[in-house]
Amino acid sequence: MAFWNNDQPDATPKPTARVTPPQPPVQPAPPPQPPQAQIQPQAQHPPQPQAKTPQQVQPQPARQSLEERFGMMMKNSARTPAIDLAIQISDLVLEEAVANRASDVHFEYHGNNLRIRFRVDGILQDALVLPRNQNIPITQRLRVLAGFDPEPPATYRTEEGRFQKILSGRPIQVRLSAFPTINGEKLVLRVLDRTQMGLNLDQLGLAPEALDTLQKIIHSPYGIFFVTGATGSGKTTTLYAMVKTVSTPMINIITLEDPVEYRLESINQAQINHKTGFGWGEGLRTILRQDPDIVMVGEVRDKETAEISMRAALTGHLIFTTLHTISAAGVVERLFEMGIPPFLIASSMLGSMAQRLVRKVCPQCSVDAAPPPVAAVEEFVKSLDPVEAKSVKDIIYADGGRFKVEKGCPVCRGTGYLGRVGIFEMMIMNEVLRNQVLEHNSTDVLRRTAVQNGMRTLLMDGISKAAAGQTTIAEVLRVTATMV
Ligand SMILES: [Zn+2]
Numbered sequence: 444m445a446f447w448n449n450d451q452p453d454a455t456p457k458p459t460a461r462v463t464p465p466q467p468p469v470q471p472a473p474p475p476q477p478p479q480a481q482i483q484p485q486a487q488h489p490p491q492p493q494a495k496t497p498q499q500v501q502p503q504p505a506r507q508s509l510e511e512r513f514g515m516m517m518k519n520s521a522r523t524p525a526i527d528l529a530i531q532i533s534d535l536v537l538e539e540a541v542a543n544r545a546s547d548v549h550f551e552y553h554g555n556n557l558r559i560r561f562r563v564d565g566i567l568q569d570a571l572v573l574p575r576n577q578n579i580p581i582t583q584r585l586r587v588l589a590g591f592d593p594e595p596p597a598t599y600r601t602e603e604g605r606f607q608k609i610l611s612g613r614p615i616q617v618r619l620s621a622f623p624t625i626n627g628e629k630l631v632l633r634v635l636d637r638t639q640m641g642l643n644l645d646q647l648g649l650a651p652e653a654l655d656t657l658q659k660i661i662h663s664p665y666g667i668f669f670v671t672g673a674t675g676s677g678k679t680t681t682l683y684a685m686v687k688t689v690s691t692p693m694i695n696i697i698t699l700e701d702p703v704e705y706r707l708e709s710i711n712q713a714q715i716n717h718k719t720g721f722g723w724g725e726g727l728r729t730i731l732r733q734d735p736d737i738v739m740v741g742e743v744r745d746k747e748t749a750e751i752s753m754r755a756a757l758t759g760h761l762i763f764t765t766l767h768t769i770s771a772a773g774v775v776e777r778l779f780e781m782g783i784p785p786f787l788i789a790s791s792m793l794g795s796m797a798q799r800l801v802r803k804v805c806p807q808c809s810v811d812a813a814p815p816p817v818a819a820v821e822e823f824v825k826s827l828d829p830v831e832a833k834s835v836k837d838i839i840y841a842d843g844g845r846f847k848v849e850k851g852c853p854v855c856r857g858t859g860y861l862g863r864v865g866i867f868e869m870m871i872m873n874e875v876l877r878n879q880v881l882e883h884n885s886t887d888v889l890r891r892t893a894v895q896n897g898m899r900t901l902l903m904d905g906i907s908k909a910a911a912g913q914t915t916i917a918e919v920l921r922v923t924a925t926m927v
Pocket residue numbers: 805806807808809850851852853854855856857859860
């Protein structure tokens with residue numbers, strides 16, 4: 444089994460992330476609170492002698508943890524009005540979220556505490572725990588920023604809003620969702636940091652051949668191209684990168700999205716609004732009367748949207764969209780299920796690309812590892828298509844492999860990983876595949892054909908990135924587990 448575990452017992456994030464360390468000397472005294480209400484430090488912060496060097500004139504808090512900065516803030520807050528404190532604390536949390544590259548910030552009540560968690564590289568981490576009854580209106584402050592009333596509605600309903608804030612000198616877009624739970628209101632902030640989004644195609648992590656192919660696709664005169672993957676797999680980022688790459692003043696690009704995740708310059712973005720009847724079908728029909736060259740359809744989720752998109756693709760438009768399937772080949776079967784006729788798929792589809800995000804191994808603490816043992820690899824590849832199995836073995840045993848295993852250090856907050864990179868599989872339609880679509884073949888048949896024609900699968904791409912020392916085999920298998 445578990446051939447990827449060379450010298451690591453398992454691949455789950457290291458428990459050190461939640462260990463309560465001894466108080467380092469820089470830690471300020473916690474505010475006078477009942478014992479259960481203490482701020483829980485969750486990451487290890489060894490004493491940092493360099494923090495006292497002379498050039499550090501300003502008390503630069505950037506490398507302090509959120510709980511340390513929060514502790515300092517509370518210490519000096521005796522005369523600060525509660526509302527100002529709420530503003531300071533919410534700004535501090537957002538700043539820290541951006542500094543930690545968090546994609547989401549969760550505010551949730553648990554018993555006597557308000558718990559704040561960050562999602563970093565796809566994994567939730569505790570950031571701060573505050574006593575619930577501090578009379579500091581933190582969640583109210585966030586609600587007001589998002590354009591809500593300060594207090595949650597008396598009747599059970601969800602709310603969505605957005606705001607922009609300048610944090611660390613750059614504009615950060617935040618989308619806020621409020622959800623009433625039995626413990627109190629839960630707020631989730633999605634943080635959209637422009638600088639964090641690699642909005643260039645060459646920053647996504649595509650292998651050079653895949654990047655070339657995608658460049659050809661986005662410069663096709665017409666046709667439809669699907670990007671697939673679960674929520675949080677980075678497919679919207681990929682679509683934005685595609686749109687941004689082809690954007691010139693000479694072409695008209697329109698997007699239809701729900702929600703508009705991210706505002707792009709010189710692209711006409713439209714937001715679905717079901718309340719006003721501006722749904723996918725209606726929106727798409729309207730867009731097609733707007734003389735578009737390229738249309739990005741946020742998601743094809745029903746027959747109507749799929750059919751309008753694919754017919755538009757046949758009449759001279761280039762359409763980029765997403766679909767919920769786990770593999771590139773699975774797109775065709777999903778379209779069959781929606782009731783799209785095979786000839787329409789075969790004639791309009793340029794191809795499809797499945798993607799996932801894998802965490803990159805931390806460059807500070809990762810450890811070199813030998814390739815996995817032959818017996819374990821042989822066992823693992825048994826379940827794969829023979830062509831894919833051979834490719835996986837070739838990648839693992841190629842000369843120059845630089846496998847790594849994760850360890851954990853303060854830089855990566857004990858997780859062993861820092862940042863993420865995409866893994867991709869791209870199925871480009873050809874004569875053989877088109878005929879197989881017309882004959883209504885299954886995903887398995889299409890996938891095998893694509894692999895035989897040289898498609899690099901998610902697993903193969905992931906293992907290549909592990910062999911290049913960008914990630915670990917354990918991480919690739921965690922993320923592609925549903926594929927094999
Ligand atoms: Zn590290």
